[in-house]
Amino acid sequence: MSGKHTELARLLAPIESSMARMREVLSSQMTETSPAVRDMTDHVGRFQGKQLRAALVLLAGEATKNSTDEHPTVAAIVEMIHLATLVHDDILDGAEVRRRVACVNQRWDNQTAVLLGDFLYARAFALSTVLSSRLCSRLLAETTRKICVGEIEQAASRYDFEMSEDRYEWIAGAKTANLYAAACELGARYPGGNDELGTLMHAFGWEVGLAFQIVDDCLDLTSTDDELGKSAGTDAEDGKITLPVLYTYRRGDDRLRAKIRDVYTLPGLEDRAKALREECSIGEGVAYATQRAEGLVARAMARVRTLDEGPAREALERLGTFVLSRRF
Amino acid sequence: MSGKHTELARLLAPIESSMARMREVLSSQMTETSPAVRDMTDHVGRFQGKQLRAALVLLAGEATKNSTDEHPTVAAIVEMIHLATLVHDDILDGAEVRRRVACVNQRWDNQTAVLLGDFLYARAFALSTVLSSRLCSRLLAETTRKICVGEIEQAASRYDFEMSEDRYEWIAGAKTANLYAAACELGARYPGGNDELGTLMHAFGWEVGLAFQIVDDCLDLTSTDDELGKSAGTDAEDGKITLPVLYTYRRGDDRLRAKIRDVYTLPGLEDRAKALREECSIGEGVAYATQRAEGLVARAMARVRTLDEGPAREALERLGTFVLSRRF
Numbered sequence: 001m002s003g004k005h006t007e008l009a010r011l012l013a014p015i016e017s018s019m020a021r022m023r024e025v026l027s028s029q030m031t032e033t034s035p036a037v038r039d040m041t042d043h044v045g046r047f048q049g050k051q052l053r054a055a056l057v058l059l060a061g062e063a064t065k066n067s068t069d070e071h072p073t074v075a076a077i078v079e080m081i082h083l084a085t086l087v088h089d090d091i092l093d094g095a096e097v098r099r100r101v102a103c104v105n106q107r108w109d110n111q112t113a114v115l116l117g118d119f120l121y122a123r124a125f126a127l128s129t130v131l132s133s134r135l136c137s138r139l140l141a142e143t144t145r146k147i148c149v150g151e152i153e154q155a156a157s158r159y160d161f162e163m164s165e166d167r168y169e170w171i172a173g174a175k176t177a178n179l180y181a182a183a184c185e186l187g188a189r190y191p192g193g194n195d196e197l198g199t200l201m202h203a204f205g206w207e208v209g210l211a212f213q214i215v216d217d218c219l220d221l222t223s224t225d226d227e228l229g230k231s232a233g234t235d236a237e238d239g240k241i242t243l244p245v246l247y248t249y250r251r252g253d254d255r256l257r258a259k260i261r262d263v264y265t266l267p268g269l270e271d272r273a274k275a276l277r278e279e280c281s282i283g284e285g286v287a288y289a290t291q292r293a294e295g296l297v298a299r300a301m302a303r304v305r306t307l308d309e310g311p312a313r314e315a316l317e318r319l320g321t322f323v324l325s326r327r328f
Numbered sequence: 329m330s331g332k333h334t335e336l337a338r339l340l341a342p343i344e345s346s347m348a349r350m351r352e353v354l355s356s357q358m359t360e361t362s363p364a365v366r367d368m369t370d371h372v373g374r375f376q377g378k379q380l381r382a383a384l385v386l387l388a389g390e391a392t393k394n395s396t397d398e399h400p401t402v403a404a405i406v407e408m409i410h411l412a413t414l415v416h417d418d419i420l421d422g423a424e425v426r427r428r429v430a431c432v433n434q435r436w437d438n439q440t441a442v443l444l445g446d447f448l449y450a451r452a453f454a455l456s457t458v459l460s461s462r463l464c465s466r467l468l469a470e471t472t473r474k475i476c477v478g479e480i481e482q483a484a485s486r487y488d489f490e491m492s493e494d495r496y497e498w499i500a501g502a503k504t505a506n507l508y509a510a511a512c513e514l515g516a517r518y519p520g521g522n523d524e525l526g527t528l529m530h531a532f533g534w535e536v537g538l539a540f541q542i543v544d545d546c547l548d549l550t551s552t553d554d555e556l557g558k559s560a561g562t563d564a565e566d567g568k569i570t571l572p573v574l575y576t577y578r579r580g581d582d583r584l585r586a587k588i589r590d591v592y593t594l595p596g597l598e599d600r601a602k603a604l605r606e607e608c609s610i611g612e613g614v615a616y617a618t619q620r621a622e623g624l625v626a627r628a629m630a631r632v633r634t635l636d637e638g639p640a641r642e643a644l645e646r647l648g649t650f651v652l653s654r655r656f
Contacts, residue, residue: 034477034481036481036484037476091439091442110438112480114416115416119476119480126469129462129465129470138454138457144449145454148446148450149447152368153365155439
């Protein structure tokens, strides 16, 4: 395990055994008798990633004293939906590298990536329908729909430098915070009842997820591919106007605004993120966005501190810090 | 309504009012407050198509005396899943025209088509989770998974002229017959119980669906874009080896086999389907495939004739004839 993963592993210690169970479920779901499918799922299995969303299901379950035998399965389902969105996202973004493993759509073609994502969604929903409660199916189908709406609205807002900050947060929330919120809510509520804690943990997940996305948007501007483990600078390449850029643009004079538009749109520009850093004083925007992420995490922390003390609650608090300090 | 749709409309007369209800549900599901999404779903709504799968849910329900108030919703869900597969299929095939309405991925881009398909899947699953019984969610999630596996295996079998006929039927069944079978089974079984009739109608749907796919494969070779209302000749373009080609190849001598391989693979060839028709004596293969489809429909007919007589049973029988005689 690389050094930067150590902090995360320490953080997840209170749910180590249920995370292991979650990974077993995940890997059993990836096993498919069809050889062509197996070849692909083997490949996706190597993505792994931080599995933060699965961890949130389990931590929220522990912290609200609501853990059941089915929680690791619920967590695996959440993670599969996340994997499906990643696989389809790679088609969307034309991203070149995802966590240092060639993207599905680079090793195969777009067709295969579409089908593999569909397969993962279907597997996730199929698994959810055999759980003892329907809550997981209901919440995650609705969440998936909202994620799609967010992604579609994001695509419709490319190169929109006049976008309001509220709209940016609505989109970032819809495409990212929704699944964090659903993961936390399911942890606290599954198989049913427990509505008050469900609402509390939903709000916690939303804030942490939105902060995560804002940090992600900052890292895309400020990191290298190597630090990130995936292509950096893809947002500017794809015309996505993120919070740091939005702030810088809004506060800029006509000259700076024209420069930012040029950096986004001039054909053939080598490294748009670098140009934003070096020629568009993006630093202030990054500082502003970081402050917003910190504010969100502070609110999330206040919520979680209303829960009884214990290792899971502590882990949720440290997760907030992790989201803010992460470099990958 | 164009002349060729009249026979179909007559056939669906026994379920006219529940088909109307199904269309209401479908159109309410396509309504979305997000403007970018609404723009897309408006467009997809115009696809319409034959809605055969929805009709099968309703006819199977009537013919087995199992209709409920929820059947039109189940039928709409099946149709939405079908629409989602069509939208994603258009990415896969690079098909240029689908039912004379520009494909989603021509009017927008691949990214939008992926998201719209995902949205339709999610909407379908979300709707299924609020039905009174879980049977619909369970059966359709599993069916969607199988469809994906079929499509993935088909992609892996492109240009495989040595494929066995069993494998061809396995793939065609997985990607097409599965949804027909699920539609008929749901009609007969939803909300639960009624297992024997469910099994009977599943088998009926499988045979009719496989026949439909075989006829589809023949039409792709023998029709014009105009007759079909979608691009013809795409299978050869995409390297899909269908039953008529498989048969012709297997029975051909070395010269004919080489010719067929050339027609499939030579770069820049204008109209591969035409070349197959005119230079590769594909007629015998088409006749063989048609016979196979007729055999499947005959078996399906024998099954449905074990049900009590009535207008719905009669419609199911005529549907078999329709599948064989259709030119679109």
